[in-house]
Amino acid sequence: MKIVTLTLNPALDKSASVERMAPESKLRCSAPQLDAGGGGINVAKGIQRLGGACTAVFPVGGLNGQRLLGLLAAADIPVQTIDVAGETRENFSVLETGTGLQYRFTMPGTHLTETEADACLEAVRALAPTIIVASGSLPPGLPDTYYAKVAAFAKDIQAKFILDTSGAALQAAANEGLFLLKPNLGELSALVGVPKLEMNQVDDAAMEIIHRGKCAIVVVSLGPHGALLATRDGFVHVAAPIVEKRSTVGAGDSMVAGMVWALGQGKQPLEMAQAGVACGTAATMNPGTELFRPADVWRLLDWIQTFGKRYRFTDF
Template identity: 50%
Template sequence: MESFDIVTITVNSALDKSTHFKGLVPEQKIRCDEPRYDVGGGGINVSKAISRLGGTSLAVFTSGGPMGKMLEELVAKESVEFKAIEVQTWTRESFVAVDDNTNSQYRFGFTGGKISEEESERILEAIAALKPKFLVASGSLNEGLSDDFYRKIAEIAKKSNAKLIVDTSGEALKKALEVGVYMIKPNVGELAKLIGVERLELEEVNEAAKQIIAKGGAEIVVVSLGPQGAVLVTKDVYEFVPAPNVAKKSTVGAGDSMVGGMVWALSQNKSLKEVIRWGVACGSATTMNEGTQLFKGEDAKRLFEWLKNK
């Protein structure tokens, strides 16, 4: 198999379906527009984002049943190289519906089907056989996978000297940090939980991130601040970037796009100042599109130019 500088991993992949309707009324049949289908799941979205910036990556993801086959076809249409690992349970769906009367967005997510122990081992073996410079593990874990699954991936990355970026939350993230990773992207609430406090104010984020870095949990901590922007922290660097003011239509995939923009920039040997700005540009550009579409390359580049001097 061709070698790739960037490999993304999605164990809980999804087929994203989005639509529009007019008026949410209980007990009545809601007439919806023809649905739009997009590929989904953290790592797959990261690979899509990288592709839209002109980069290449290998997307490794689970695929099961008819939904899995449809997912593979859609990934191929995105011009993303991929390795699908077949599993017995069907690939899950996620559903986004927008009420045109109120412009309210409703997001429905389903849990992923159970992954067997044998399938789990096949996923880990596939990852171990790859030797990328950057390895991205993103998204939630399926039923059947233990909380230490990303920890096992961290151990694989350490052995192969791959720089591991983990974008998840809860115990799965905590256990990965015990091994040590290259970069994480929590929001403020998730960062608070990682250091064992109830909440954090904005002025406390830098010190909280440095606690994780000092313990060897991560080299880079990027904290998403939602509409306020994001900060990037290392032991020597603190970079705050405000989010540009754009007309928001959907936040689906914004976090994954942010990770994709940053990993692409890292692979291009950009400075950390540029890395965080590419991340914010891609995340913000995604919110400009409806449903689950992610961003347009030209929008991300335009926003990056605006952010260069911010």
């Protein structure tokens, strides 16, 4: 299996901490930490952390783009990039140490033309992937239908397409058809046209997407309740172990990384969803933007595969 992640809206993530947030006065911050960010790039970091291999494809621009490249080179993550006119965005987050609250300032993405995005797709084609993973929002400049175009492209090159995004971009791609969707509860609600689904409506809603016939697998992530896996064979709930939660930042991307890694190992859908829940939950055990520690993942996966079976969705 050759895995490629596509990040159309990458970011340089800068984080620092301050004792207390307050207006007007100077806020004396700790030395900032820089991380490579953006959905698909986070997924690539997660896959690599699990011992898997993948290539991250994304547009780069300006000095921030160069710093992003430097961070990924230092982490030994293979990349294929397209030079673009705009400057790669920088996001900023501040941890208020006095309260443990995190403030996340997210900048608008770098403007990307459709020609520049298409050049990224050509870079993906040249890598001849069997799995393409896209995660994150679309940047300004691209139409809401762009992930639907990626879905059609994936079918054309006979690759499995896995998508984690929201809103109109998700809707359009789901209508085009793809291998796997990972909506959270809000995203699933929007997909089936309901303001807010209740927990007991999740299985019907996920099966409705499957019965539309355009999507082989739906994994609905349910935060502390784990995930619901739906395929043509039916649905099953994967419970998340109870852990001491520090920060849920990156839980969604970690979950996608776990599932893609498992697919790359030739695992079947249930084991894939279990690996996803193990990685998502392990990510919540770490503070800040840190993803997960593999040792936590293997321990949680063991729990999910042995004790987790006793729990049924109806227990909640």
